[in-house]
Amino acid sequence: MDKKKLDDAFEKAWNETPTSHSENEKEASWEQFHAATFAKKKTKSKPWRYYAAASVLLFVLIGTGIFLNKNSLTESNVIAETIIENTSSAIKYVTLPDSSKVELSPNSKISYGANFALNRKIEIDGEAYFKVKKDKQHPFQVFCDETTTTVLGTSFIVKESENEQITVELFEGSVQMNVKGQNQKWILKPGEKFTYGNHTAAVTEFSRFVDFDNEKLSDVSKYIEENYGYKVILPNENLNQKITIRINKKEDLKIIVQLISEMYNLNFEINEDLKQITFQ
Template identity: 80%
Template sequence: MDKKKFDEEFKKLWEESPLSHSDSDKEASWEQFHAKTFSEKKRKFRPWHLYAAASVLLFALIGTGFYFSSESTNENAVVAETVIENLTAKIKYVVLPDSSKIELSPNSKISYGANFALNRKIEIEGEAYFNVKKDKQHPFQVFCDETTTTVLGTSFTVKESENEHVTVELFEGSVQMNVKGQSQKWILKPGDKFTYGNQTVSVTEFSRFVDFDNETLSVISRYIEENYGYKVNIPKENLDQKITIRINKREDLKTILQLLSEMYNLNFEINEDLRQITFQ
């Protein structure tokens, strides 16, 4: 294989790095490595010796964690500058500096650094639902106990129980799970439930939808009230109309309201002060 071809193939291997490294980081590290390894001074060696040595060096760096390490993701995860705690009995809605949204459950806490928009790492104690804004250049990582959730998609819940079991349920997109001290990675797909406790990992399925089969709109309105915290007013003539629908348990409220309004030719209004929704 000539040098140009080998150079191209070797660079491909180098760029196969985790999401925690941006494209600019990978390019910079490649240029630095390439300059040192393939400098004019070194070309007095026989090429095949040089290429073999370079290949061994790359995989040695990966194996020891000099370049990256899956075991280092939990260490010194977050230098907390901002701490948000929910001491109420209701869900607390939080918008992060990068516009990602969190529904923080009662008796739960999150913390993150001052440079969060560039270093999207966040720690959680308790339970929260995350709806993450996509940003390929800045991966979003959630640290809970000994687990790290690296976000490859958008919406999921993280829950730490009293017995220190951690549960992650993925509703949309994709996430990668790591456990401190373990080299294995788990890629979750929608509907997967990751559970970690007592040094043991399990991945099972959970139901991320709620089904309404030929139910009345009054039943749907109660579901909204119980799960979103809004009082729903529907015209009397529509209350007994039937509907068959499947709703993602973490569906955005406005998406549900818009669907209902289109199906029954209704308009809706949201009063945030009264936490009330009125169809007419």
């Protein structure tokens, strides 16, 4: 049987196998199995769709256990070579060696070992927002107390409270949650929150968007100033113009600015030194 027929036969059998996973997870699992089985990868092109002020990150997560075993999901094995601590009262912005981004909250710290780009394991004490660079070959794992968050490319918050309750809020993509000593796995979808405390785990929903319903554009400017720290200057004639928009609470600032620019046919300039955005 030639490679194409063998490939088709494997995929048909894979898709017909009963599973509790969604179609997206089945497709993701098949793609990773295919990449490991055949020397030459099949490439697929899918059109990107743009959603207003909410960038969509494509994410692949395997839940089959083919490449991940229990030990890798529940034991960090992180020999800390680099420790980054935020002792200030403001968020500290960190770029990891694999180009993933971290917003480290005050009184929090992260640590990771050597060759992080190849062994993407990181420990956290406190709270941080992660925006992970996609890398199918190297899963990104965040260890916090007894929980492990495993991702390949997504954005989420991990937080440990004073009473040692762990919270993971997912904004984009998908993550798999594991608890040390437990075989159960929890797959989160955007807008879902995982909490673990007192040996009890739960998944609930949370609001990951802020909505402006026929409100003044100046109200959006105020939101940007309060949440991103940039002063926004609008032309006087646009201050009271109305806008209806839904914004992901962890959206990139430049996406929001570009959207406003396109909606009102305005040019803009971002001054990083002054932390100021000027529309004209």
